Amino acid sequence: MRINTLVPDTEGDLAWPPFGQDKRSVVAVGNFDGVHRGHQAVLKRTVDLAKSYGCESVAVVFDPRPTVVRKYAQEHDGAELPLGEFYPDPYALTDIGTRLDLIEKLGLDRALVIRYSMAFGAKSYQYFLGQLVGKIGMRNIVLGRDSRMGAGRAGDPKSIDSIAQATRMFEVDVVDDRGPGEVRVPLVNTPEAAEIMDKVNDPDNGLTKAERRALSKSVPNHLARVWSSTYVRYLLSHGHVEQAADILGRPHEVNGRVVGGKQRGRTLGFPTANVAKDVAGFMPADGVYAGWLTDVDPETGEERRYPSAISIGTKITFGEPEARVLEAYAVPPLDADGNPEWLDLYDHHVRVEFVRFLRPQVQFDGADELVAELKRNVEQTKEICK
Template sequence: MQVWHSLAELPRDLGPSVVTIGNFDGVHRGHQAVLERMVADARARGQVAIAVTFDPHPKAVHDPAHQPELVTGVVDRLERLAQTGLDGVLVIDYTLEFASQTAEEFVRAYLVEGLRAACVVVGHDTRFGRGNAGDVDTMRTLGEQYGFAVEVIDDACAVSESGRRWSSTWVRELLEKGDLPSAAEVLGRPHRLRGRVVHGDKLGREIGFPTANIDVSAGMIPRHGVYAGWLTVVDARGSAGAEALVGERLPAAVSLGLNYTVGGTDLRVEAFIIDRTGLPLYDTEVTLDLVKWRRPMLDFGGLDALVAALTEDVEWCRSVLA
């Protein structure tokens, strides 16, 4: 899948294309169903399938004081979009200047002249252009004017077996509860955090549980507590020792929250790699795929009780991940 970040990067021979537009936060099973069907339709027509998405999220630009909590960061969003079979994704740098375009200016510049759309696939509630003035009827009118078809998504393929519509909102609700298995069911995969391994206070090493402290840069922080999960090094960032670890899934007991026992006041995300020691993880970029929540963060009153609890946590995580 090709990724473009501006109109200037689009190939001159692109098209004709089938295009859809959205934030695609989480790329959950509803997104996947719609995109996979769109890709199949594009293949049948001999056309390319392209998604248009935005970074940062529009709400973060229009109301920066109330930043939306995104399920996934842009890197993981693109990785998951690629898995649907799309030929390309145009990531638009969402700014107030971009948002000032009229609906017609956006359609003409991006869909017609840039992506050479033969068909545009939209949802029933699609809004676009300055002040969100454009809707489905606007898109149909512009399609007639500029010569592209408009298809409105049939939501039937975006409804779960329970009857509830797949949605990013549903995923957030489940993550806030710590219900990782159900969140994975909606997402079609485990929930993922991404970040860089940084130096911590080394307390874990002193008590026999050395951890990788992760400065999370993307992915929604779920309910605080202890989790079973998988840590994967995705970029060694120049570490020769870590190169051999890239791509290997490492079983981990993950502590996410405040370490009350030692008076912690800052959010920490720490991963204890099970049955592996001495791994050169500092400064590497890693992902954490969280599988199951075990317990909340607790004040054990002292290090001995904390060590006993961690020992039980690790055994539980080893069993879950086995």
């Protein structure tokens, strides 16, 4: 997949890459944060249409997420997020590298990464559609059912199709990317509110319509599509990694670099990889999880994947309640003599996948009690990942 990064000028205009005079394309546009099953439906349709018409399949991806750019502008008197400046986005499910990897696996020919800016976001959807047609030969645009684009998010599928019908320059293909209906998500995401909304969203809990309606009114909430980044974020924030994986079509993952720690895990017999540098991806709720750690060797790029017991939270047992950290105990393979291999992961880039929630973070009375629980968690992990 060819990747081009487009940086708007101060007026929000783009220098589009050359596509060839006679080149035509089928285009999907969006943030694609998480590349969940709804996104996958849109992107797969884009690939299929492009193949049927002999066109190039193109994903137009915005990065950073528009929400982040607008937040920065609000905090800095309307200023643009400076090019190259790091600005945290803790709510992004996936970083741009992971998104592009996932998009490529779906068979797209090209990705255009537009560095979102306030000036670009002020352009109308009519202007943007004209650019897609005139600059990259858009023959078809593939949209999700609830897609919005352009200033004020005014460009919905109906409005875009009206332009297509009037100009006859392109066609619109709308994919139902919403999944199995809608759910309610609390406006204030507390454990108490989440517990109530989980009851409201569960169709098999035996509640009557009146009881469900009364519960729903007891907590301020809003509707969200089941197949949506918003709902995945909500699920992960409460440790529901299996439900999130069902929507993503794969286990949720974060990635980052392993740094040196206090080596307390090694003294306990459970040397952990402290993933604490350049961490990208939405961090699930505090707790212990069964999952996988994929080690990417910094010199060779070779990947090795290990079942892992993963801990997210603070080290309250050892009186360190401040820093929230991710640690993963990668279950090592056995050597020829049946002994565990030594895994040197320091300074390696790793991916951590979350398969199942095992338990919340708790404070133990001492190291012995903690070690006993860690042993149990490791055996659970081996069985789950077997």
